[in-house]
Every structure is written in C-alpha cells, then in structure tokens.
Amino acid sequence: MIFGRVALTVLCAVLVAAPPALPQEGSQPRYLGQPLADALADMQARGLPVIYSSDLVKPEMRVRSEPTATSLHRILDQLLLPHGLKAQVGPRGAVLVVLRDPEPILVAIEQPSPFQSVFERVEVKALVMTEEPIRKVDFYLGEELVGTLTGPPYQLVVEVGDENVDREFRVEAFGRWGGFGKGSVTTRRVEIEAELEVALKQLFVTVDRGNRRVLDLRREDFTVFDGGVRQTLVTFERGDVPITAVVLLDASESMKGRYLDAALTGSHAFLSTMGRLDEAMVVLFADRPLAVTPFSGDAAVLAARLENVFAGGGTALNDHLYASLRLLDRTQGRRVVILLSDGADVLSALRMRDVLWKVRRSDALIYWIRLQEELQEFSSAWRDFRTNRDEWQGLERAVKESGGEVRSLTSIEQIQPAFEEIMAELRGQYVLGYYPTTRTADGAWRPVKVKVDLPSAKVRFRAGYIDN
Template sequence: MSRFERRGYGSFRSPERFRFCCVQVLRSMVAALCLFLFVAGAAAQDDDVHIQPRANTDPKKPPDANKVADNTPTPEGGFKVRGKPIRTDVDLVLVNVTVTDDWNRIVTGLEKENFTIMEGSQPQEAKFFASEDAPISLGVIFDMSGSMSDKITRAREAVIEFFKTANPQDEFFMITFADRPELIADFTKSVEDVQGKLVYTIPRGRTALLDAIYMGMNKMKDAHNSKKALLIISDGGDNRSRYTENEIKSMVKEADVQIYAIGIFTPNPSQPEEAAGPALLGDVTEVTGGRLFTINNPNELADVATKIGIELRNQYVLGYRPSNRTRDGRWRKIKVKLLPPKGLPHLNVFAKTGYYAPSQ
C-alpha cells in the first residue's frame, strides 16, 4: 500500500487530485439543491395565482372607459332598466312617477318626451329617465289596535299578498302598533320570516299611528336599496302617539321614502280621531308620491295590497338638475305634468310634491 493510501486518500494518487474531486462533488450538490428549491417555489406559486390587470392603453380614458354598460335583466328579474341609467348626484333631484288611467290601471310604455317637470313656476329639463323594476326596501306598518280585531285575518292576508309581488333583491321589515309601535321583524330578504312573526300578534290597545310612522321612517335609514317605500294598514286615526301630526308631516317631507296606505275606515265614525284618519293618511301619502287607498270591506284588502305592490314596480324615474342652484334649505315645490301620446284617454300622475334644497 502506498503512503497516500495509508493516509486516507484511498485510490487517489495525490492530495491535489483528492481536493479536485471533492470540489466537483460539492458543486454538483449545490446545483442539485438550487434546482430543488426552484421547483418547490414554482409549485407553491401555482396555488396562489395573481393576474395583473391589463394596463390601460389610452391614457385619456379611465380604466373602465372601454366597458359597455349592460342593462340586460338579471336571471332573477331583479333590475330591469329601459333608458339611461340613473347615477347619484348631490345636485340631482330624482322623482318617482306613477301613471294610471281613470280606472286605476297602471300605464306603462311612456317616454321621457311625455313628461314635463315644474319646480315652482320654472320648467326643468329632464336629464335622466328610466322605467325600472329596481330592488326596494319595504317597511310594513301594521295596525294591531283593538279595533282591528274583526279585520285582522283579512289584514294578515293583505300583507302576504303584498309580499308576493316582491323580487329576490328586495328587503323588508315590519312594525306593528297599538299603544306603542314595535319592530317585530328587522330588515330581511325572507318573506317567510316576516309572515311568521305576524301570525303571533294579537289586536289590543289604542292606536299610536304617528309614533309608528316615526319609527318606520327612522328604520329606513338602515335600508340598503336606494328605492324605499312604506305601506301602512290601519282602520283609523291616532289617539295615543307622542309625536304630533305636524312633526310627522315635516319628517316625511324631508325623507326620500314613498308612503302608501290602506285605510279601512268606518263610514260614520263616532270618534274625532277616526273622522280625522282619512285626511291624516291622505296628507302623509300624497306629499311623498304615494297614495291612500280607502276601502269599506276588509275583503278588498288583499287585492289592494297586490295593486300597490305592482304599482311600486311599474314606476317611471325622472331626474333633473334644478335651475335654482341656491342652497338655502327651503322647500321647493315640484309638479310633474303629462304630455300623453295621441289617442290615449285621460291619465293621472302621482309624484312627490317637493323636496328640501341643500343647505350647504
């Protein structure tokens, strides 16, 4: 055995040869390690892929300028728009308009040219127009006072029929009232939830109608949809509320909420508040662009509720920028007039009667 072999170099003939081979082996190992790390890193990235959006090729256009607006109805039928889309603007006044004939049938198919808007004595130019079935935030204010005992079954049926006109994107809440208002169902998209809560209510006590309207208007501040409406079902006036009629009228004028009401009134009321009921609900609904439906027979409740639900989904929306740009916070009167196509019978227009101008 050679002296190199005795020192541990094995079959290598010199220390230089041994060192050279060791270096080559180390290089191979380092290369293999780097290759392993590279493959592992690539595999990990496959689990979390991030695609960089394509850069905008035209610097003069915003990133979404090349997109085309799609007004195609959704599969659920939730939002159907004919005409230009409405965009929110602090200086834009939007007016929901209902058109009916003298038989109270909804009239659809009109165009922007068939409407004129007056603010005070000044005509306004309608910049935006749409006929839409947009998602609605709906609140039902339901009279559970003692006088509703003989009407409660039909009234519950009316609420069910009203909800049958709803779309999947709608949301609802319900307030019952007697001596005081109570929120029995908060905002939900489940009609069944609201109906289930209504089954267990029992008519009793007096009628805090104004307080219930106040609670309903406050609750609408939590709404998720831009279109909002309240439906009041009651058989009389108010004899229990803390809020006054003037306070509630001022409140509904400030809010952008349409109010509809079904009044089940006694033909010859014996109490002053009952006699005042139709006028109260008429004033509250008219200023918002809603309507009061008066019935004498509770059996008519369901049909009227269905009609209101359909009406809410067949309205026109007009938008204009007021020629009076003064921000004085004052009440501005609005009047929507109709220029119907030739050959149509007499038509009726329902819209809110005004709005408060911005104060700053």
C-alpha cells in the first residue's frame, strides 16, 4: 500500500480528462446530486491536481451537500467528507483522495448529572460531537445495553429500578467511518443523612375561580406554609412536569358490560394525551388483579394489554389502591393514581386506615372517579354497615388529603370527560418546590397550607405529610 490508506487498484490519472459539463459558478446548486467523480473532475479542470482510486470514488457516489467554501482545497474537503474520504497532499503537489482516519467522537452525557441520585425512570441525554456521520449510539446501564439510537436526538428513557445504589450510565457512539467515542456518568446513591437535609418538597396546586381554572399566576402570587411556618419557594413550574400514573379500574361484577367498556374508553382518552415523558400503568382489579400492564408512555401498548379482560368478582379496592401507591414510590415527576370504581371496598385485607398511612407518606395525588354520588348503605361478609361507611369516608379523606379530588358521576357518559378533565387539571397545576425550613424527622404530621393572592380563588393541594 502506498500513500497511506489509498487503494490503488485503478489509479485514475485524470489530469488529462476533459472536465464534464457541470453547472457554472453562480448557478446553484453546482455539485449537489452530481456523481462525486464528476465533481472531482471539475476540481481537476479548475487546476487542482486530484488523484483518486475508483475503489474509493465509486460511480454511484453522489455529492451529498453543496459545498459552501470558496477555496478549491476546502471545497474538495467538503465534497469528500460525507463519504469518509479526505484530501491529502502527495508527491509533487498532487492531491490524493484517501480514506479518512477514524477520528475520536466526542461523547458527553448531559443528563443525569453525577450529582443526582436516580431511581425508576431516567431520561439519559447524550451529546455526540463529530463531523462523521453516526452509525449508532449505544446506551449502557452498568454493563447492560439498555438501548441503541441511530439518529439524534440521543435521548433515551431508561428504567433503573428503585434500589438506592450508585449507577454508571455509559454512552458509546460509532461513526460510519470507524470513529468511536464514549462518555459516562456515575450517579450516586442517596445518603440518608443528606436526604433529610436536602429533600425538596413539591406541592401540586390547582387553582380555580368560579368554574374556571386559573392558569396565569406567578410565583409571587403563592404563599406556602409548612407546619405553620412560611416557606421560600425555590422552584415554580406549571403542568409540564412529567406524570407517572397508575390508572386503577374497578372491574368487579357490577362493572360488567358497558360500564367496563366506558371505563376503558375513558382511560384511553387519558392515556392517549400523555406527554413524551409521561407514563402510566393500568391495573384492572376486582377481588384480584385482572390485568396489569407495564409502565409505558404508549397508549396503544397499554390498550393492547387490556384486551379480552372480563369483569367479575368482588371489590378489593383498599388492597389495590395501596399497591398502586407503592408502585409510585420513588418514581419521578408527579405521581397520580386515578381510581375508577362504582362502589366501595368489600374484600380487602388492608383497611382504609392502612392506606391512609401510605397516602400521608406518598407524594401521589389520588383522583377517585366515583360511579355513584353517595354511599349506598350496605353490609357484607367482611364488614358491617358501620365499618363499610367508615371505609367509604376514609377513602374520601385519603383522596382529599392527597390533594386529589372525588368526581362523582351520575352516568357512564360522564366517564370519558372525567378522565379528560383530570388530565387538563394536571396540565394546569402549579408545581411549587421548597426546602422545609424546619425538619424534625419525628414521624409527625406536618400540615401544609397554600395561599393565593387572588380573591375568591379555590385552591386545592396536599393537606400535609408525615415528616420521616
């Protein structure tokens, strides 16, 4: 081999060849779409002594982008670059077309940052810098390949689990010309002592006035009190914080037929309007789970897992509501449970007071789409009239304390609008963040109050939390 990596099976000494008829200067485009060999011949005609092998410059190669440079050498570089070729000065001033040496590709991970502790679902954003076209970018979590992208943006949502551990994220980029680069970031586990000090409290606040949602408030319009002490807001966002939802649909005997159909249609209306980083799990339950989807941001994927499910059995609402809250632990963004049920719990081993224990330690909002306006008094094998009434009222209380809402419906036609309204509410929520000024970590209840500087505004938010 001579001249580095030039393959000289057929060396085209085209210095003598007549230049082909290419578009003249001033008319655009001059080279775009033309055979690369013709463009090189034009270079030669303009006095640049270009020599190339037909092994490297093949007849099917076309100019991929119009050169913008003004000097011939630079134009030649721009013509060759997209094909993994470059110009190299040869003997006696000849300009040789040779293969580009693979150049290192610069890869940096923008997100997550090494200062973050990550759990559950993380969006990894990689910055890939090179002139070389990218063949693929592999994403690794530790040693496990978790995804591959072939074009920008190089962003991937990765499930990392909920263990409190250090995690290494690695991104490897491969160029079409053999270039390679990698970058990595290691996120750190949460130090428990540190967690107490830095825990950011987030409040999801809905503001209504009359029958309209108020969407144009500013940070200074809000005042937050935690344990009676006024707090300083450090973050202020609107409803674009990603949502992680569990859609919990009662599919017990009484939901048979059109009720279940309406519930599925309504939930689909919610799921299909999720944002790019939102995701949801759907659980159909009776006295047992009837269908459990994975968490996904794709409504079609979720719907596919819910086909051929038939309603039947009793209602174990408390057990499944607790499980939903547990599934939302340590997930990122806003956590929401949307419960649709036509009745109350009759079978659960957990009582509503157990669920309330969880609600007070969870940041999840609970919305209860209730297919009856008021409790119809009943007794059942597991609970008498009084206990059933207590459970019903306990659920109402849990929903209210979570900052969510009970939506009582009078007909199944209202199911879909109810789901749509909940999504609209979530989109219209204010997300207020603050670091509590006094933390006791004594397991005591800390009431929270949010005031809005707007006359006759109705403000809904989480009632408080257990300071653990």
